Amino acid sequence: MKIRLLLLYLFLTAFIIKAEAQQFVLSGRIVNEQNKPVSFVSIYIRNSTYGTTTNDEGNYTLKLEAGTYKIVYRFVGFKEQTQTVTIAGQDQRLNIKLEKEIYQPRAIDRQARNGRDTSAMNIMQKVIDKRQYYLNEVNSYSCSVYIKGVQKLIDAPNALMRGGVANVLSLDSNGKGVLYQSEMLSTFTSARPNKIKEETIAQRMAGITPSFSYSKASDLSANFYDNIFAVQGLSSRGFVSPIASNAFSYYRYKLVGTAVSNGKNIDKIELIPKHAHDPVFRGHIYIVEGDWRLYSVDLVLTDEANFLNLVDTMRISQQYVPIRDSTWMPSSIEYDYSGNVFGFKFEGYYIGLYNNYKFDLKIPDGYFTGEILRIDTAANVKTPLYWTNQRPVPLTRDESVDARKRDSIVAIQSTQAYQDSLQRSNNHLSPLPYLVTGHTIINRAAKDTLYLYPFLQTFFYNTVEGWGVNARVRYSKLFDDYRSYSVSPSIRYGTANKLLSANVRSSYTYDLFNAGMFFFDAGSDVLDLNNAGTRSLYFNTLSTLLSERNFVKYYRSVFGNFGWQREVSNGIRFNVNLGYSDRTQLFNNSYNHIFDNKNREFTSNNPLAPENAPADDRSILFPQHQALTLNASVRFTFAQPFITRPTGRIFLQSAYPVLTVNYRKGISGVLGSDVNYDFTSVTVTQDRIRLGLTGYSSFKLAAGTFLNKKTLYFPDFYHFIGNQGTTFDPTDVGSFHFLPFYRFSANSSFVEAHYQHNFSGSILRRIPFVRRLKLEEIVGANYLTMRNNPNYSEFYVGIQRLIFRVDYGISFTGNQRYIQGIRLFYGIR
Incomplete structure (x- = not known):
């Protein structure tokens, strides 16, 4: 009996715990006083680190366990609302109508001499004085990040919508539609001064990737407490933050008014650039009086004023919310953009949503290794059902339709029949692309690739070989564990010196995570005397025939090389190569040209011959000899950042200089080697x-x-x-x-x-x-x-x-x- 009662107790306890842990959905739609939807409203639970935002149609969802919550609804330009919501065992819907915030004008102090608004200047001076404090306020934190990106085509030239273009872009009959969608869920950890680490749990991308995109939290992060704010992809320069230490040199400020939110005075400050084309923002910032911190920002960059790349306008909106005591952190950020390229008008946005903040982390030694992003092996294979359950911001109707359509297309494209058909189509040789860029033949099932080098690189002319053929192909093989090898045979023949060269260059990649590779080359070739590189065969052919400038000087080598490279530790890469070569000096044998330049003649193939040496000069640069050479180098990339994908690592540029130490030894007496x-x-x-x-x-x-x-x-x-x-x-x-x-x-x-x-x-x-x-x-x-x-x-x-x-x-x-x-x-x- 006691055992039965114990089992019943355990069952009831597990049932109660499960019921308490069950999540329910609070959803709704947020509109303004004209009943129009308000996009990207910040919605969060007061005194917590959890929230969401509305989508482009004003709809939101918030997953909550049973209980009573104070839900805050906040967006720039509207009065903050707080609603008490009790979740009691079922989903609930709560629609909200936001009222426009009225910023009451205040008495303005003006300097008698020039009439400047010194009230705004005094406020901004206090904000700037506390910039450094808020910049360093949080030593370390972690959070969950959701990033969503959408780009739409809103208009297009009718003439360009014919011939199946609309179908390729998945557009409607009016040339409108969703071009691109992306979503990403990750965990993000940051520690001052500049250490970050992120793990992508799930990601999906569909459509044509935009010219600029944000695929990780560090791409979308925006800290206006920094002096310079850089918008990735939009400009090679940064922009001066409105609260930068030198902001008064770039901005004038106007106090629009003050409103009260949750017992705090919020000042609305208008930004007025001092010069029309300075790298500055336009728009408004909102300041918490007394704390002198950012409450929110609503800023604009334009191509006309800021000379942006790719887009005409970019609007940046960011909300800060209190997470604990006096600590405020961004709850969301929105990048809204639009542009026009050759009559194709587009618009789009990226939103970043930050949840579940944790502060003052006990970060173990060795946690920050340079890996700024790790993509989980299952990140790209999440099902549509997973995204339906996990995405914190619901898709709009158009986005849902596009997602279902693209999922259907992906399902079709994943079939064997479709893949075989696509492979046959892509493997078909097209003359014009082959002429310039070459041609690739792929065997998808065997993971084989054969690349034919461009036709323009096949034929050449120089004064040593005359007219010649340099036929090259590259075969590569990929294994299931992402090891690969590549073999590139080449045959070269010159009609003037009647010299046939043949060689094969190969590499074997055995460790994509540490750049581990072996190299092996063998054969004969006609090489440039300058191994740092001069001009390509193509350009040397043009300069030789058109202007009688035979810049490149050649010699013949019969060689064999074996090499190895690997990152033995992050940022420390070893490279060792042992090579043997039988070298022969070559001389000019052909003197063709298209335009006869009376004031110019071909030069000797001996680069050290006197300037007045004839083109058929036979002076000796070096005797025929053999060379056995050992080359070893180590490259130090300090604080090297990298991204880890399931297929390997991508090494990124470091913020510090790269040091390379090299040693080369000419070995005498081995295999007849003459060098020392x-x-x-x-x-x-x-x-x-x-x-x-x-x-x-x-x-x-x-x-x-x-x-x-x-x-x-x-x-x-x-x-x-x-x-x-x-x-x-x-x-x-x-x-x-x-x-x-x-x-x-x-x-x-x-x-x-x-x-x-x-x-x-x-x-x-x-x-x-x-x-x-x-x-x-x-x-x-x-x-x-x-x-x-x-x-x-x-x-x-x-x-x-x-x-x-x-x-x-x-x-x-x-x-x-x-x-x-x-x-x-x-x-x-």
Whole structure:
């Protein structure tokens, strides 16, 4: 009997606990006084860290256990409402009508001399004085984050909606529809000064990805207590926060009025830029009097005033709520945008919802490892039912219809028949794309890929080989555990020197989480004497035929190389390579051209021959020899951030310089090797260092020396990234504008330095008419010194727009002017 009573007691206890833990849904619709829906209203339980927001139609849902709650409804420009709600064993619906907040004007103190609103200035001075305190108020916290993004097409040119375009974009007959939807659920942890870690639990994306997107909490985070506020993807510059320490240099403030909310005076401050095109916000901020903290912000950026990329307007709205005692944190943030590209008018939004804050965390040692984001292995396979139960913000009608339609499409596209049909279609060779970008053939079932290099890269001309063929393909294989290998065979033949070369280059990736790879190359090839790279076969063909400039100098190598690389610890990457080569000097054999330039002749294939040497010069640069070379390097990326996906890691740019130490040894006497030298170098680089509102800088410093050079040939010299000709490639900050490809190659100690600054339009935006071009101003300098060529320097200025860039520069050898001129880049390397 006692056992039965005990079992009955345990059953009833479990039933009661389950009933108490059961969640019910509080839902409703929020409208204004005209019964129009109010989007993105913050809804939260007072004195808690849990809440939600309305969707674009004003609807909301809030999952609650049985009990009595004080629910707060708050949105910029409306009176805050608090409703007491009792949940008693069933779902409830509560619709809310928000009243417009009336901000009562106050007596305004004005300076007699210029009539400025000193009341607003006094308020803002107190806010700015407390900025640093609120910036550092919370040492560490964690929270749950939900991010939702939607982009819609609201109008499109009728002529462009024909031919199935509307079907591809899933649009209606009026050219309207949802282009993109994304949702993400994650946990986010932050500790001062700049440590973050996030784990994505679930994510889904459907449609055409926008030009800019936010897929993690750190992308969407907005802290206006920082001096500079950067909006990812919209501008290469930041924007001055309305409460920055130097905000008075950029803003004037107007006190619109004061309202009372929950017993606190809330001041509404209008932002008035001092200059029309400064990197500042327009709109309003709301201040809690006495605390002198942000209550909410409602800010706007426009393309006309701020020169945005991709969009015409961006509205940023953020709500702060009290989480505990006097600690306020963001409950939600909304980015609303719109734009027009070639008649396609679009609008969209991203919302971030923050819940379940926890403060003063006991973070174990080693928790912050550089991993800023980890995506769970099951994050991308959540079912529609999962999202229905877990999403805190309901979908609108249009979004629901689009989601169901896209889920149906995904189901169809996942079938074997569809995948086979799509594979056959994609594998069909199209002449024009193959001409420029190459062609890819995929075997989905076997996870095989065959890539045919572009046709334009197959045929070439140079003065050494004459007309030639360089046929290359790349085969790659992916395994179920994401290991992979790639094999790229190549055949090259020149009609003038009748030299056939064949080689294979291969790699095996065995550890995607630590960049673990093996490399093996073997065969014969015609190579550039400058192993740092000069010009591609394509560009060298054009310059040789069109202008009789045979810039690239070649030699032949029969080689075998074996290498290995791996990150032994986050930010420490080893790379070791052992290579053997039989090298032969080559000479010019062909002298074709399209336009006969009487003032220009081809140059010798010996880059160190005298300038007046004839094109058929046969002077010796190096004898035929063999070289066994060991190359080892270690790269230190301090505080390297990375993202962990189920398929491996993505290493991101660090906020600190990257240090690389290299050692190269020419081994004598083994396998007939003739070389005998030791070379070491140190390189320090950093890219895109943000300097407030004045853009960003990049630099590279390198120094090296030959500790021993008993037997050293020209291919073993240290070669620099030079440039000859009008076009150049600025993608590597360590490149020169005017340095000859070979003449300055080092066989002794050297030091090189490169610095470049992109002002991101901060100068040209002040010039009427020019500012609309959205040009970015660039200045830079390059320096090189070595024993035989001391004090080579370059200085340049340029302008850039997207992939197009024009520079004008001048170079010096010592105090003597060397070369000056214009250099162009238009995205092709």
